[in-house]
Amino acid sequence: MAQIICKNLIVGYEGQVVRDNINFVVNKGDYLCIVGENGSGKTTLMKTLLSLQKPMGGEIIFGDGLNANEIGYLPQQSTIKRDFPATNFEIVLSGNLGHSGFFYSKDDKELALKAMKRLHVDQFKDRCFRELSGGQQQRVLLARALCATQKVLLLDEPVSGLDPKVTAEMYELVKELNQNDNITIIMISHDLNDALKYATHILHVGSVVFFGTKNDYLNSELGKQFVS
Amino acid sequence: MIETLQLYFQYPFVRYAMLVGVLVALCSSLLGVTLVLRRFSFIGDGLSHVAFFAMAIAAIFQWTNNMPLILAVTIAAAIAILCVGETTLMKGDAAIAMISVTSLALGYLFMNIFSTSSNLSGDVCTTLFGSTSILTLLPEQVFLSSVLSIAVVIIYILFYNRLFALTFDEDFSRAIGVNVGFYNLAIAVIIAVIIVLAMNLVGSLLTSALIIFPTLSTMRLYKSFKAVVIGSAVLSVLCAVIGMLTSIVVGTPVGSTIVGVEIIAYIICVIVGRVAVRT
Numbered sequence: 246m247a248q249i250i251c252k253n254l255i256v257g258y259e260g261q262v263v264r265d266n267i268n269f270v271v272n273k274g275d276y277l278c279i280v281g282e283n284g285s286g287k288t289t290l291m292k293t294l295l296s297l298q299k300p301m302g303g304e305i306i307f308g309d310g311l312n313a314n315e316i317g318y319l320p321q322q323s324t325i326k327r328d329f330p331a332t333n334f335e336i337v338l339s340g341n342l343g344h345s346g347f348f349y350s351k352d353d354k355e356l357a358l359k360a361m362k363r364l365h366v367d368q369f370k371d372r373c374f375r376e377l378s379g380g381q382q383q384r385v386l387l388a389r390a391l392c393a394t395q396k397v398l399l400l401d402e403p404v405s406g407l408d409p410k411v412t413a414e415m416y417e418l419v420k421e422l423n424q425n426d427n428i429t430i431i432m433i434s435h436d437l438n439d440a441l442k443y444a445t446h447i448l449h450v451g452s453v454v455f456f457g458t459k460n461d462y463l464n465s466e467l468g469k470q471f472v473s
Numbered sequence: 474m475i476e477t478l479q480l481y482f483q484y485p486f487v488r489y490a491m492l493v494g495v496l497v498a499l500c501s502s503l504l505g506v507t508l509v510l511r512r513f514s515f516i517g518d519g520l521s522h523v524a525f526f527a528m529a530i531a532a533i534f535q536w537t538n539n540m541p542l543i544l545a546v547t548i549a550a551a552i553a554i555l556c557v558g559e560t561t562l563m564k565g566d567a568a569i570a571m572i573s574v575t576s577l578a579l580g581y582l583f584m585n586i587f588s589t590s591s592n593l594s595g596d597v598c599t600t601l602f603g604s605t606s607i608l609t610l611l612p613e614q615v616f617l618s619s620v621l622s623i624a625v626v627i628i629y630i631l632f633y634n635r636l637f638a639l640t641f642d643e644d645f646s647r648a649i650g651v652n653v654g655f656y657n658l659a660i661a662v663i664i665a666v667i668i669v670l671a672m673n674l675v676g677s678l679l680t681s682a683l684i685i686f687p688t689l690s691t692m693r694l695y696k697s698f699k700a701v702v703i704g705s706a707v708l709s710v711l712c713a714v715i716g717m718l719t720s721i722v723v724g725t726p727v728g729s730t731i732v733g734v735e736i737i738a739y740i741i742c743v744i745v746g747r748v749a750v751r752t
Contacts, residue, residue: 295648314650320642329510329641331698339638343649347631373696393649 246308247272248397248429249294255302256289262301263289269448269456271397273309276423276430278440280471281450287433290450291401294431311397314343316431317390319400322379333377333385334370337361340392353392360388364418380411384418391422397429398422404439416443437471474722481721489615490727494713496622497670498731501680502687502709503629504667506702507640507660509688514681515566516554519573520668521680523550526576528600528677533587540617543669550576551665556658602676602728610673618670625663632656637698674713675728683709686735693746712738 249271257263264286271277281287292298294305296313307313317340337360341353361367364384369377374385383403390398400419404412420443423430434440440447447462449455455467462468481487508516527546531539554568584597610618629636638646639656647653671680687705695701716731723730 292644295644297644297647314648316648318645318648320644326510326641328692329698330692330696330701331637331641332696335637335698336641339634339641339646340649342635342638342646342651345634347634349634371697376696389645 248307248309248311250306250308251303252306253303254290254293254300254305256286256293256298257301258289258298264450264454265302267303267448267450267454269446271429271431271446273396273429274423274427275446276420276444277432277446277448278444279431279433279448279450280435280437280440283435285450287450288401291399291433294399315394315396317392317394317396317398319383319386319390319398319403321401322383322406328375331374332371333361333366333374334358336374336385337388337392340389343393357388357392360391361385363391364388378411380407380415383407383415387418395426395428397431400430400432402433402435404434404436412439419443441472477722478718486610487721489610489612491714491717493610493615493618493622493670494674494717494727494731495710496619497667497674498683498687498709498713499706500622500625500629500667501671501683502705503626503702504660504664505684505686505688505709506698506705507636508664509685509692510640513555514685515569515573516551516664517668517681517684519554519569520547520551520665521672521677522573522577522580523547524669524672524680525600525677526580528672529580529584532596532600533583538611538613540614540669543672544666547669548662548665551661551668552658555661555664556654600676601678602726614673618673621666621670625667628659628663632659633702636660641698675731679728679732682732682735683713686732686739687712690735690739690742693742694749708738709735 247270251267251269253265254267255262255265256267267290269277279287279290289298293300295316295318334357337357338349338353340360341349341356345353358367358370361370364387366381366384366388369381369385374382377385387398387403398419403419404415407415416439419430419432422428432440432444441459441463444459446458447455447468449462449467449471453467455462455465457465463472508514524543524547527543528539531542536542550572554572581597584593635646635651635656638651639653643653667684668680671683675683687709688701690708691701691704695704712734713731716734717727719725719734720727720730
């Protein structure tokens with residue numbers, strides 16, 4: 246069974262439909278890129294997938310042992326407060342909250358350290374989050390998402406604001422997580438070329454909604470229109 | 474000077490005042506970290522005016538034990554601002570500003586129209602600046618204040634990790650299954666309680682200072698959340714004690730003296746923070 250199935254999903258907020266007729270399936274190990282122009286409903290769809298808001302119609306079915314709160318989430322950079330006093334370890338630890346009690350257990354702490362090592366940010370453990378560069382901050386937040394889940398990661402514009410070298414490193418890390426650790430990746434991106442380089446499946450959200458494998462997309466009318 | 478203090482400490486009401494002062498300073502600094510970092514610094518100001526309004530109503534009906542009424546009204550306002558505010562069209566800051574001035578104006582108006590007191594401006598001044606009120610606390614008020622303060626500290630420690638996550642990134646917390654709505658409600662109630670308690674100490678106009686200053690000061694010095702929380706709790710208690718002792722010895726109003734000490738502490742922290750960055 247698939248991890249996530251969206252059937253005739255209608256997303257929107259405050260009673261306004263932003264996008265309807267969204268159908269797609271995510272299987273374990275997939276690398277799905279959600280592309281579309283600004284205002285096409287990518288972010289609204291993402292919030293609906295994360296259960297931050299309710300679907301206005303249709304349904305989202307979670308399966309294959311995945312629960313709704315087991316999607317690790319990497320938010321867009323702009324939503325994080327820049328002056329926040331917190332060490333990177335404190336931030337990564339907070340990824341455990343979905344499955345921890347009042348206080349963090351020894352396992353939680355080990356998991357956080359392991360995730361930081363995995364993303365090469367363990368040397369910044371006791372440094373302040375706001376002192377890191379944009380790319381390092383993204384990796385810390387990715388480590389936090391790994392504490393929350395080992396199943397599905399949802400990345401919202403993970404490379405916006407990063408320079409080309411750091412962008413390439415970020416994509417490589419995500420690819421490794423996908424291929425070596427078999428973590429399903431759902432990535433929102435407005436950069437089609439990068440999306441096509443790594444993704445196995447494409448969901449194009451716009452006046453026409455397209456879902457299919459990368460090759461299907463490249464051969465479709467829509468894909469030909471957008472990929473130059 | 475020490476003799477003056479010894480003399481004063483023989484009176485139980487001075488000891489009560491110190492006890493309540495320390496507890497209130499502790500609680501307000503703890504929640505202050507969350508409020509400042511979530512950009513809710515002004516909520517203390519708004520809610521303390523609501524508390525002033527409730528106090529004015531209580532004064533009209535001449536209820537001496539006015540805490541339950543003030544608590545109820547302030548908690549209702551806090552929930553309205555923090556929880557309902559998210560979903561309505563009005564932005565949080567506009568809602569706070571509106572509730573704040575409305576309750577201040579109506580509170581003063583009602584006191585003026587219905588008051589039976591011969592010294593109206595004195596009463597108003599006391600409520601706003603808390604000049605002597607902490608020294609006139611009734612034993613049951615001291616008891617209620619202590620119980621509420623200790624409850625706040627215990628709740629804070631138990632939910633510390635969740636408060637951190639919520640403060641840092643609300644959406645992420647919600648996505649991994651933290652019941653954000655419940656915690657926002659809890660925070661609103663606790664803030665209201667702290668503001669009502671703090672009003673006894675520094676009066677309604679200066680309550681904000683107790684909440685924001687310790688956090689703003691320690692944020693200059695520390696880089697981890699835990700250090701900021703512990704640091705601001707220690708600093709807040711220290712400032713409150715120094716302020717209260719000074720006001721006893723010199724005879725200045727308690728509230729403004731404590732806030733004065735907080736301001737000095739803030740300036741020291743800014744300077745130390747700057748020097749530490751350079752070296």
